[in-house]
Amino acid sequence: MTTIGINLLVYMQELNNGTAQSALLPTIAGHGVTLAEVRREYIKDDAEFDRIRETAEANGLDLFYSVPESLTIGGAANPGFEGFLDEAVRMGVRNVKFNQGDVKDVDAAVIAAIDGAAGARGLTLTIENDQTPENGTLACTAASLAHIHEVGGAIGYTFDLGNWFWRGEDADAAFAQLLTDITVFHLKNVNGATDRAALSTTMLQDGVIDWRTMLPQLAPSVPVFMEFPIPADRVAEQVALVRQAVA
Template sequence: MHKYPVSISLSSYGADLVRQQGQLSFVEVLAAAGAQRIEWREELLTTEQPHELAQAAADQGLECVFSSPLELWVAGRSQPNAELAVTLDRAQAFGARWLKVSLGYFTDTNDLDSLSALLNRHPVKLLVENDQTLHGGRIEPMQRFFNEIERLAVPVKMTFDIGNWQWQDQSATTAARLLGRHVDYLHCKAVARRA
């Protein structure tokens, strides 16, 4: 049986604790737990230095994913988000092989050729995650985006966040059936419904 690599997102430990202790303090914990990857969280960074985090992860044999709250597509703009190139560079500085972002406002007029050109020049691979927004977190826009990505052979894969489908009142099982072939990173997250 093939064992898939386990990645632990540092948001799992709670934003307050991670900001208080710093992301560096969790590297040995994840390695001791048997994780193969660590997911740095851009929104939880405080005074950490990219090279220190990258080196600490490498010393423990951990691969890195860099998670950014960046939306790939901004409303009213056909080109990818102007911050994408610098965010890819930032992810690389943190030792990441993957950058995780959300879809944003994808339309039929978005310029996928320019996205492809940028990604083909960069060593960091792009992952697009279903988020908790109506415009970028529902099955329909994700399906349209990944169908176009597949048709044009743009090097993008999906992060499938199991819990986020609940925010949209959509079935994770249906999403998996429709989007599964695009998934490279499965994000397991517990979600409890409240009244």
């Protein structure tokens, strides 16, 4: 059974207006989902790590953690890597997502050390295709995942459906090629504009991506996180659409 989650980007307007992520977790739980993905860039003070954990526990939410940093830099783990993992432990997080960085080029020992640090803390890790030339192309992502597999790494993969459009890539082709690598799915739809400046996310039913045919192909163990800004009064509607697609 596919588990549905909400990434806090869904509440971007509220976050930009100063609402803390911890204050939004009860709202997420109120939509009947059991997963929330916290975003590091919106954590404004140290005490928020503890508030997030306490609120998630009180509302029966499992947490994922999105860190907008490269996993590896210059052939080594990100200098802040272990600190990010410690933040995740403090919040009671299950999985931490990073940008892929140059992981396709690092030594096997670096990946083994990364896996060891995560495993010692009871965490899983994923890398993501983002919207940048460095971390967002299909060729780069496929090479990163192939290298991880070749050296026996445990790092998983967060497939971001909409981000391919910001790189001018074919989302359907990327999905078909990378399907067996996906361990987390970030769901969004886009207006399909060829001019990147005009490209934007849409409500799920309004965009150009046939996401409904993709979700049933995912392994049941792959959580599907909605990850795009949604007006507060339309979140329930969007959750219902995802539920219908994975039923």
